[in-house]
Structures are given as C-alpha cells and as structure tokens.
Amino acid sequence: MENQSKSAGVQHEAEETPPASGEPIIELTDMGAFYGAVEVLRHITLSILRNKITVFMGPSGCGKSTLLRSINRMNDDVRGFRVGGRITLDGQDVYAPEVDPILLRTRVGMVFQRPNPFPVSIYDNVAFGPRIHKLAKGRAQLDDIVRESLQKATLWDEVKDRLGKSAIDLSGGQQQRLCIARALAIKPEVILMDEPASALDPGSTSKVEELMVELKENYTVVLVTHNMQQAARVGTNVAFLYKGDLVEFGPAADVFENPKSPLTERYIKGML
Amino acid sequence: MSPKKGPVRLSDRVYKSLSALLGGSAFLFLFLVIAVLLIYSYPSFIVNGVNFFTSVKWDPAISSTVVSVAGVKAMEGASYGMLVFFIGTLLSSGLALLIGAPLSLGVAIFLSEFAPARVSTVASFFVELLAGIPSIVFGFWGFIVLGPYLLKNVEPSISRFLGFIPFLGGHVYSYGLPTSGIVLALMIVPIIASISRDAMSQAPTDLREAGQALGMTKWEITRKVVLPYAKTAIVGSIVLGLGRALGETMAVAMVSQSAVNIVPKSLYYPINSIAAFMAQTLDSAFTDPTSMEVYALVELAVVLFAITTIINVLARLLVRQGFITSAEHVVQV
DSSP, rough: OOOHHHTTOOOOOOSSSSOOSSSEEEEEEEEEEEETTTEEEEEEEEEEEEEEEEEEEEESSSSSHHHHHHTTTTTTTTTTTEEEEEEEEEEEEETSTTHHHHHHHHHEEEEEESSSOOOBBHHHHHHHHHHHTTTOOOOHHHHHHHHHHHHHHHOOOTTOTTTSSSSGGSOOOHHHHHHHHHHHTTOOOOEESSSSSTTTTTHHHHHHHHHHHHHTTTTTEEEESSOOOHHHHSSSSEEEEETEEEEEEEEHHHHHHSSSSSSHHHHHHHHO | OOOOOOOOOOOHHHHHHHHHHHHHHHHHHHHHHHHHHHHHHHHHHHTTTTTTHHOOOOOTTTTTTEETTTTTEEETOOOOOOOOHHHHHHHHHHHHHHHHHHHHHHHHHHHISSSSSSHHHHHHHHHHHHHHSSSHHHHIIIIIIIIIIIIIHHHHHHHHHHHTTTTTTTOOOSSHHHHHHHHHHHHHHHHHHHHHHHHHHOOOOHHHHHHHHHHOOOOHHHHIIIIIHHHHHHHHHHHHHHHHHHHHOHHHHHHOOOOOOOOOSSSSSSSOOEEEEHHHHHHHHHTTTTTHHHOOOOOOOOHHHHHHHHEEEEEHHHHHTTTTSOOOOOOOO
C-alpha cells in the first residue's frame, strides 16, 4: 500500500472502499499507435478488468506487444512513437502531461519475453525495485519484501537456501519467475506479461501459467501471447488482434468456441 | 578400433605454424625489451644503489675525474636520483586522471545514454579525432596558450582563495604541473571516453528495459545497470589512459618547465617526468665518458616500465577480485 500514497501523478479512487474485482481498471478508448507515419494500431477500445487475466493474442506483427507496451509507456523513448486516443488507469489518462511515467510503472509492472534478471544475486534482483523506490525501512523489512515476493512467484522454496547466488545460474523458468518476483516486489496493481513463457520449456511454461492464475487473486494481469492454448487456459477475456485492428474481444470461452468474426475463426483453426 | 586422426591439410599446417610464430613474437619482443633494459641499467644499479631511489639530485659531475666504484667506472661526485622525475610523473598523471576520468565518463555517458543517434555519431567522431592529434601539437598549445594563461589568470586566484587547502597555497612560480596535468587529461579523454562509450552502449536492451519497467529513471538505469555492466571495460580504459599519460614524452617535455633537483611543494612548481627528462637528457648523456648517465637513464626507463606494469596488474586484480563488482547479499530468515 505504500506505493499508492506516493503515486500522486496517477490519481486513485477513494482508498476506503477497495475497488471491486471485475471492475474495469484500465480502459482503452479509440486507442491508436504510430511509429512515425506507420499506423500499427487503430481504433482499439476495450476494458481490462481488475483481478482478471486479459489476453492479447494474434499473429506476429499484429500489434499486440505495442499495445501492451503502450499501457506502461515503455515506448516513450522510441523515436517517432505516438499514441492516439485514450488509455486510462483508474480513470486517469496515462499519457496526460501531469502523469509521471516512473510512478506509472511502479503501479503497472512488466515481465518480458526473454527472462532478463540482472547479473547480480537472486536477493539483489528482487530487492532492486524496493531499494530504488525506498520501500523498505531497514534490512529486516527488505528481507520480508524479498521473501514475500519470491513466495508469491512460487520460487521461494527453490531458492531460499541460495539467495546470495547469482541469478544467472538459475534455469530459464526459474529466471522468469524471478523476474515476476522482481516485478511484484514494488507492489504493482497491474502486471503486463509479454509472451512470458515463449522462451521456456513445457514444464516451466505450465508453472508460469499456474502462477498467472494465482496472481490474479491480488493483481490484474495482462498477457500477450501467440499461443492459443495458453490464452484459452488462463484468459478471462481474450482480445484477438490482426494487422493493427481489434477483431474480436470477449470472454475466452466465447472467443474460442463461438467466434463472431470469420478472421478469428480462421486464426483459431490455424488457417491465418 | 583405436581412434584415428585424419590427415591434416598442408595449407592448414602452414597456417597454424605461421600464426603460432607470429603469436609467439609478442613474447619475444617483450623479452628482448626487458633484457636490453636490464643489461643497460645494470651498471647504474651497482654504482647508484639505493641513492637512485631516494635522492632528489641528478648531477652527472661531468668535469670531475673518473673513478671506479665496485668495478664500474663513474664520475667522482656524480649523483643520480630519480625522485624529481618519479614524483613529477605520478603527480602529472594523477592530475590528468583526476581531471580526465570524470570528464571522459561524462562524455561517454552522454554519448551512449542521452545523445540522439545522429548527434552521438558526429560527436563520437570528433572525440576520436582528438586521439589523432599529435602530442607535439598539444605541447605547443600548452606552451603558448594554456600555460601562460594559467600562470597569469588562474594560479594566483587558486592560491589566494583555495590556499588553505594543502598543496594549493603558496607562491606561484610556474605553470608546469597544472599545464602538464590538463594537457595529459585532454590526451587521455578520447581513449577513456571512446572505450567506455562502446562498452556502455553494449549494455543489453533486455536489462535496460527491466530497469525501465521497474520505474527506474534514466540516471538510475545508467548507474545501476549500464555502469556495472561496463565496469571492466571502463577500468581497462582508465588504465590504458593512465599508461598513455605516464609514458607521454613530448607534450610534457614542452610544458613541464623541466624541473631538475627540485621536488614540487605546491601546485605552482615546475616539474619533470621520467619520459620527458629522458628525452631531454639523452643527447648530453653521451658526453659522459663513463656512460654512467646513459645507464642511469635506462634505469629510469626500468622504473617507468615497472610503474606501468604494476598499475596494469593492480587493475586486473581489482576487476577479478570483485572489488568493483556489486556486493552479494544473503538473507537471514
């Protein structure tokens, strides 16, 4: 809860009544994105619900990663990148001039396609964010944050005896769960996951998927994947994107069993 | 069946032996250099002994009489002490590092982290151009422009206002030390800056994005992600720059104001460095009928070689022993 008091740039709803699960937390309204003159996303309107897993799926180049990265403004430094329309977090336009992207990213964490732990110890990886944002008063509190984050990422039992060892020596799946723990340590509300399992073996993949399902108890998860089975297994709502357009958006069961658009149907059947 | 090796092509064998020969030549040259240094400095070691390392006085006593010391001929009353040049070398190079290293890192950070691609390309070109300027040009500039300016406008003010700091107070005699330091600093900036910039711009996008997604500012990403990633190369570049400064001859010879027999007591003294003094003195050293001054100069060269070797080894140890890596932590639960 500490990070909420300091996120002045991104306004909160009233703190007394905790926001209900299933309410929209992020809303995109006629959102579009450009790299220079190239329009990579157009007319995207959808709601991301609190404590649910929202999946963006689609073939390579459909704009799903750009969409994800627009939410926490990861493309701010990309030359020529622009966002049109509105993306709001708790009703606040995240591209409004008064919003500090640094504070936004403390509320909206991110996990990447390739596990990218820092070349330091397991402990230091998880403690990185809390140290930067001064979330812990003293060593004991920092230890607690690290332990809780690793527990939430279901990695604690595997690494509790070697927290001082280098994170680079972990397996790919462990590294990815470490990156999730690292993101959790700054206590975000939303976690963006950009194909988090695509570089992992099947065993590690199912662990990460189980973890996503557990995470939605306390966090809002937004997942980008090109893996339809994964989207069907974990997704609450699924958005199908194709060449920059939002073709279909709805509950996972509807999208997969009863697609409204012939494009979606062809994608699901592997014909796209 | 015992494993057999197939026949090796003749061209591969020739290639292999040729490259082994060329690779080995580096060791050979190093060995020859050390051998020549030791052979030619041996008489000086015998005659001058400890005095060489502790004395400030360098006097060939050219008009006195030839005597024999421990079987080696030398001029009576001659004294060969390295301290002036040893201290001058360390002071000028130290000053150069003090000014040059932060400046270079600033340049490198700007070029790799902040400058737009086009600016970075152009600016990097100019930084590397700086490396191509002959040292005598730097020397001339120091001699004609920088030195007199420092002496007239800067040194008196520093002495007056910062004189309470040790080494910065006292009478202003010469521009030798600060001018040497600044000129050397400018000469090492391109080395440190270009190597550091290359290393920093190779920091993986993965890790930068990890930092960005954790809500780190650009400066925090530079400090916590990029610099740790590039630290080995940065230390290496600083050592390389220091090596350049220690061995620089011409520029220092022109701006040091060629101190002999006097150790600097403040920033405002003339100095001399080992390399510069050797270049200045070698010619006259051959007029010594005993050649002892030549041997002593070679011993100075041994000292310079030792300094650079020790610095290189220390830097390697520093990097390998992990004094420059981030500390690891173990949590107690």
